[in-house]
Amino acid sequence: MKKTELNSKRLKRERETIELMIRYYCKKNHTENLCNECKELNEYAFARLLNCPFEDSKPVCSNCAVHCYKPEMREKVKNVMRFSGPRMLFRHPYLAVMHLINEKFGKNAILSKN
Numbered sequence: 001m002k003k004t005e006l007n008s009k010r011l012k013r014e015r016e017t018i019e020l021m022i023r024y025y026c027k028k029n030h031t032e033n034l035c036n037e038c039k040e041l042n043e044y045a046f047a048r049l050l051n052c053p054f055e056d057s058k059p060v061c062s063n064c065a066v067h068c069y070k071p072e073m074r075e076k077v078k079n080v081m082r083f084s085g086p087r088m089l090f091r092h093p094y095l096a097v098m099h100l101i102n103e104k105f106g107k108n109a110i111l112s113k114n
């Protein structure tokens with residue numbers, strides 16, 4: 001059965017944080033209301049969370065999303081996080097945002113450039 005809701009609190013929070021980041025990124029770089037490209041990325045991120053097999057029992061997972069995002073989307077979401085992450089610390093709990101970024105891309109993800 002295909003899931004349409006996130007059951008885990010942790011994933012719900014992650015979902016909210018990612019959406020906020022994408023909206024903020026788009027507003028500053030593209031358009032006031034989510035453009036099609038960012039909408040697609042947002043939906044993609046949501047779909048990945050829906051398919052996350054770990055839910056609340058997710059282990060320490062610095063490699064998690066790296067493995068489940070396809071490369072193109074991974075690059076996009078990485079850009080979004082690099083842009084929005086540091087700027088959102090003012091409006092979002094610092095630890096929630098930093099944890100999310102570290103979890104996705106490893107420590108120093110914001111500072112490092114591949």
Ligand SMILES: [Zn+2]
Pocket residue numbers: 025026027029030031034035036037038039
């Ligand atoms: Zn956009």
